[in-house]
Amino acid sequence: MPATPIDAQLSFADVDASADVSLRETTFVVVDLETTGGRATASADGSRDAITEIGAVRVRGGEVLGEFATLVDPQRSIPPQIVQLTGITTAMVHDAPTIAAVLPMFLEFARGAVLVAHNAGFDIGFLKSAAEQCGIPWPRPPVLCTVRLARRVLTREEAPSVRLSTLAALVGSATTPTHRALDDARATVDVLHALIERVGNQGVHTYTDLRGYLPNISNAQRSKRALARNLPHRPGVYLFRGPAREVLYVGTATDLRRRVGQYFNGADPRGRMKEMVALATAVDHVECAHALEAGVRELRLLAAHAPPYNRRSRFPHRWWWVTLTDEAFPRLSVVREPRHDRAIGPFRSRADAIDTAALIARFTGVRTCTSRIGRAAEHGPSCPEREVSPVPRRAASPPSSTRLLRSWRPR
Template sequence: MGQLSFADVDPLADLSLRETTFVVVDLETTGGRAKGDATAANVDAITEIGAVKVRGGTVLGELATLVDPGRSIPPQIVELTGITSAMVRDAPKIEAVLPMFLEFARGAVLVAHNAGFDIGFLRAAAERCQIVWPRPPVLCTVRLARRVLTRDEAPSVRLSALARLFGASTTPTHRALDDARATVDVLHGLIERVGNQGVHTYTDLRSYLPDVTPEQRRKRALAANVPHRPGVYLFRGPANEVLYVGTAVDLRRRVNQYFNGSDSRPRIKEMVALTSAVDHVECAHDLEAGVRELRLLAAHAPPYNRRSKFPQRWWWIVLTDEAFPRFSIVRNPKGDSAVGPFRSRADAVETADLLARFTGVRTCTARIARSARHGPACPERELSPCPAPRDLTAADYADAPRRATALIDGVDNTALSAVLSRIAELAERNRYETAARLRDHAAAAISVLWRGQRLRALAAVTELVAARPDGYGGWHLAVIRHGQLAAAGVARRGVPPMPVVDAITAAAQSVLPVPAPLGGALVEEVALVMRWLGQPGVRIVRADPGWASPLGSAGRYAGWAAAARSARLAAEQALDSSDLLSEPHPTREQLFGRPGVDRSDRAVQRRLPRREPFSAAG
């Protein structure tokens, strides 16, 4: 399921404009370029933030601060704003100011004059500070003024001109707080103008803006019967075909946003123009909504969902069924013992070559009879020779595919230990480029093996019942069979959860696995269920026959693989940013991470995290 936006939980959609909280913000910056690396000379930074919080014409609070941009302020900006480098020398950095501003603006509509500029700088600053942008609703007074005012009345929509037109109590001075105060008066003047045109809520105001076509506004009636409940919505075209599928924690509010211009993407506007009906499916909680969305995407492949463009197009590595098995890359394996899934065939080929090299599985493609020997039909190559020794009978060769099967099933990870030993040996011999390539292939192989083993372990559980706190004293409940969601329910606060568990379990869908990876379940669904089970507070009510990773799973090397990926990125950045003639080369630890350690003494099995017992009392 995709990340839910602020709009999905927006409590402002049905409030009147008098009840809506606005935070009017204005920024001063060192220039007009917001995007890029903060250390780059051609990227500008914020020097001052001013904000005013208002509701119903009453000022609730103000925020104003200078910001140290970490660089000198150009003379032309000093002349325009009066803010000098000396004034911001002791000011706080944006890393300290931005969280304070976001808390000040929480739950409000952000308003700015030319909002693309101000919000663009705030979003770029959040990205550089690694702060998640909350995606608040945004209102631009420039666009609203162009919609409300005629050219004769307002030849210019500059803030100074509009402030004079509406008799603002504060004159704009190119200082953040003064300009924000002036924008408040402009906002109130514009809202007064649209009040007699049936614009009474923030949703009405969004619909009134220029980017909302009359056709979009007319189709708001399609959302009239959609409830304020979590679930899945489907936009249907003229022939009742499914155009788009999405999820929301409040279906009514989310669907309404497609008709009020909140989503400005051209393809979404095109989809809305084609829509003739909106269907919905109510769900107990977000897991059920996510699973239903995935199943609908797989069933209908809606043209306006990017994720449904190439549904179920995975690659897998399997051992062929012959006397001398070898690895093969296929789309649809017939059994569960497969390595994957892979997005690209090239990644699968690289992993198959690595596994063959360290398990002894042959890479030659000739078909060999059971009575023959490996060798005569295998071409001799100086580069990438066949890993299987020559002149082997089928009985002698059988150990190699057994090792490969044990590795895939998580029974024996000796091959992974051999890979890490080889990387260390190459590094000791100063063959850094070869070691780095092997490191990257090994990290990818470990990650895909570990992910596949976890998914298969979940898909092997006949029935698992789990509960997650809903945040209000109740429980979100899920019945999972062979990795698929079979039933979902909710036990509200004060309702004993165990009778609800028994009821949804009795009515749960029967799941019969088929000969295919993950028993035929959608890869995305099993992965979504696994992520949900791993969330904080989730409790396992019962599991039959139990849920644990294999004894020799690749999880023992998952930490090494993560460190290797980080080492690769660090080495690339070091090589990109340093002068190799004057700077020291990256260390072995920077290039290859720490050597792999088999921590078999820590645990016999990688079991589920220990959780508090689930009780009827909650």
Template sequence: MQLAFDELGTPLRDTTFVVVDLETTGAPPGPDGITEIGAVKVRGGEVLGEFATLVDPRAPIPPQIVALTGITTAMVQAAPRIERVLPAFLEFAAGSVLVAHNAGFDVGFLRAACQGHGYTWPRPPVVCTLKLARRVLSGQDSPRKQSHRLSALAELLGARTKPTHRALDDARATVDVLHALLERVGSIGVQSLEELLDYLPDVTPAQRRKRGMAAHLPERPGVYLFRGPGDEVLYVGTASNLRRRVRQYFTGSDSRGRIREMVGLAERVDGIECAHALEAQVRELRLLAAHRPAYNRRSKNPRKAWWVVLTDEAFPRLSVVRQERDGALGPFGSQARAKIAADALAGAAGLRTCTQRIPARDPRGTPCVLAELGKCGAPCAGRQSVREYEPAVRLVTDLVAGTGNDALHAARAHVDALADAEHFEQAARRRDALVTLLRGVDRGHRLAALAAIPELVAAAPDGARGWEFAVIRHGRLASAGVARRGVPPMPVVDALVASAETVLPGPGPLRGAAAEEVGLILRWLTRPGVRLVRAATPWAEPAHGAGKWQPWLDRAATATTLENVG
């Protein structure tokens, strides 16, 4: 099914290709290992430039590779190293489509070299002439078993340059192979770069026929819903361009088996246009929670967070629960993390960890081993009164409220004491538990501070001298809109506030909002360039929270990483 004229992207005749070939030492892709780079830049059949250089791989070249390429260790000793070559090659290839024969090999080496030497891999579109040849050529065209080798294709398609296992010669031969293959796909309607990239994956005719299901969608940001035969929602996703993103599902660009299965079941695709990306992401979360689609793996339950709370009894203890309530610590992403944080906090504050219910008067229990070790005051046996137990409870409530962090200092002192006594394994376990607790406290304070604000209006630049607006009420997105360049922003803000959803706060630190939505909004608000337009109450986080512990957290995380590597 060919695209309509107004859907065509960049015509192939106007596309700039950089055809590249590498010679290597034969080692797996890594920061080094490239011995030669050859590249040819072409557009519309015309050669615009060439790039060729030997590269010092910092290692001897094996004899079998010397026999294959003719490149010896002596030849590359005076050559530049890859970290000096990469900037020039990246500039040569900037803005172009990268082409290679067996592109996974060449791109793998280039990407690994960039990562190993501190350069950002630009992630250009990639065309593999090996895959293209396998899609285009029939058995009559290529009767030989290994006919998809570059040398065989060059001979079959009449390339002017013969491959020699030297980078520039092989790149020149690949240029001729590419042009011959493009002539063949042009006869079946592949006229643009986008169509070429769509054509490469192995896609069934049934998938291609379904591409028309995206035709009605706008080229705007939003949320899309794949629906099955019974109108059930199969899958929910977001996109900056709804039509383009949905069309990709019918081109085989997503090789996941469950997504292919979902596309096979889909009967239609609904789109919800959104003002900007934040609105789309929030709507996606809400739709996932509402429909719980079978083919989405994430965020099906936005209230899956875990909380640490004090039990309501004479001698409270810490409990891990699913339902938030006032005075809860969290949210934590898993029950295991919440349990680690609860144990660390209980140990630091001196709370009991047993689960029995202890009466306020005349308890007659038997002390456990923790009491014998001096780690519990044994209120179960009447050794500690409610009044004597109260300071431990206050340490917890002060930490959760952000009015004190003595419990954190106590936990850190315990870690330091274990380390000083050379109990390093115990100290490492306590340290990691404290890290989990600190991160939970920090995240909880930040999310709760945002959820406490009745109304906040923020603006983010849209990249075209306009503004994207969000009206946030108690941590939830209540309204979203844009003011494009030249449009007065404040009337837009007033209209968004007037039409915003009414949000009634609920119980708990997040006022009833879903933790994932509050976290998503918080990340958007703290991006560079975002400005606060107005707020009903000041946005402030506790002064005695975990924020000031960030340097310690960084050192602890570094220590944990080094231990894992060791």
């Protein structure tokens, strides 16, 4: 468990929002796991391996801020070969907490930091799988792999192997890796600091620089970082445009400059995104007051442009709209395709559209009963009082929500 308190510090959102924040001011949580085997996801027979120990060290600027260490009950026996490798026996974890109890504490310990691991795909894969099994949302922290970084920084002559034990000896780590989680996490901290010191001599001073320095990022990808330079640190919608100004991709962000910058530093590993970035020649944006407005604008832009690199733009029939019915005393209706411009939407789900319609009806007095009322008729038995919001009766004048809907029409 955490052995030392964690002082007040910058969150990763604060760090990543500014290209001027140095690696020395970035908080890292270096984590290592021991497990019952190598299968983080379920095999054909439904079986999978489980975590037996978590060790982590929180560091910033070369200073250790806290440590986290605990055995974990995998709720199964530990294979003999794993016992031989780690020294962790089934008896040792019998009274340990389960991952359902440990994982929330670890995520809190790691909150706001860059997660670092040696061969990060293994450790992060097990943590994500555990979160899925426990019904805990994965926070999607930025991840740095010291194996990848070592392969980029060190020559083959310096380090023929990038095993943790080899690198720990190479950098003179104060801790020898032992296949126990906290020891290995401490050794990885020393490796991380040594590698960061090396890249600093090559002009890599921020986490964004470091992401761009890692392999699998093409020179073309790096060269387009200037496309994000003039974007604001504000919520909004961004549009990647191609050579003919066609819209290639539409997305939303709580911080436009930070999010768009991630497409050029390797933070998004999706192959189709790399292909899209290679084609992009410009990035337009629309500032929004909050995430809700950005989400609505994004859906409208998807409907208008059907960008080829957005999966959601392929399914416009899945969107929903709130409209007024065409009758003397109109009602709000939820439809797939509005027949006029007095519509609110689009909504991602029918339930969202229904909730919005109910809210509008509550505050505008639009009737909610389903029977049709003629132009010369009045609200009566066909519209019980419990189904109609109390508003003054007017023979045939349209309700105020008609004007409201006009003001919400798609642009």
